Amino acid sequence: MSIWTRIAEALSALAKGEPLSVVFDRLLRAPAPEQSVGFTIAVLALGAKMAKADGTVTRDEVTAFRRIFTFPEGEEAHAAHVFDLARQDIAGFDAYARKIARLFNPEGQRICADDHHVLVDILEALFQIAIADGSYHAGEDAFLAHVADEFGLDEACFRIVRSRLVEGAPRDPYDVLGLPRDASKEAARKAWKDLVRDTHPDVMQARGVPPEAMKLAERRMQLINEAWREISTKEAA
Template sequence: MSIWTRIAEALSALAGGEPLSVVFDRLRGASAPEQSVGFTIAVLALGAKMAKADGTVTRDEVTAFRRIFTFPEGEEAHAARVFNLARQDVAGFDAYARKIARLFNPEGRRICADDHHVLVDILEALFQIAIADGSYHPGEDAFLRHVAEEFGLDEACFRIVRSRLVDGAPRDPYDVLGLPHGASKAEARRAWKQLVRDTHPDVMSARGVPPEALKLAERRLQLINEAWRQISAREAA
């Protein structure tokens, strides 16, 4: 059974008039396949909310979903329904973010970038949607910062994710690797190797990232490798 079939079943379970956000409550404590459903619905739903953060929904932002998710023939309607239900829901994006946080972080602990948590993956996917139209709007920055706070991600985590994905954002190679500026070359090498391992598709799948969303790791890996190249070049100079 494909993830999109499971999403269709989750949507069909909604009683008349129930908002999409109810799905997140029903998925709490669910097994791994249903957690994958939760991940995909979360990105689509928050993406729909964020698409209006800069005042307009562009074709590029819609296309970004197709870069993150692979829609089998005939399944696009399920994704479109999630997108439209989220846009129509009167609940604000902060309410969605809180429900998603309870789904993937029920203990409510603080999360940093080094945790490689599924909520960090969701934030990265949202960043990719935000920059899909070639710009990064202040409204999108405020939206994503608020989502990160609701997720329980610390400020450093938000800055690291932004630096990895947004062109023109302050990007320090030590930040990209999640290191303090005084870190040694050996520490940087260890951090780089760990991040490369953690970005492997098998590892991301184990964190609950569905196969449809593994494309979001490609740019992250490029920037991680570039950060290590810069640090090793500085140390060699």
């Protein structure tokens, strides 16, 4: 059974007029919430809310999901349906962000830049949706900063994710690897290897990232490797 079929089942109550936000409450009350379903609903719901962050709603955001998720034939309609329902739901995006944070971080711990977590994966997915139309607006930046704060991600983590994904954003190789500027080459090598390991599909799936979303790692891996090459080359010069 595909994740999209499970999502469709989880959202069946919507046909009776219940808001999408109710789904998160049910996931939270479940003995063992399905993390892959929660991850996907989180990206779809917050992505839909973010569609209005730049003042213009386009279908580019829906197209962006195709860059993040692999849709089996016939499942595209389920994703588009959830996207449209989230845009119509009266719950604000901060309410969604808090529900998602409780789902994946129930103890409310602060998550640091070097503590890779499913909430960081969700934030990276939202960044990819934000830049789907070829630009990155101030409204989207403010939206994502607020979401990161609701998730419990520190400011350094937000800057690192932004530097990895937004063209033209300040990008320092040490930031990409989550290191201070004075880190040694040995520390940089260790951070690079740790990030490569954390980006492995098996590790990501264990964090709750569904197999359908493994495209999420491609951009991150590219920039992680570029950062290490830049640092190692500079150190060797």
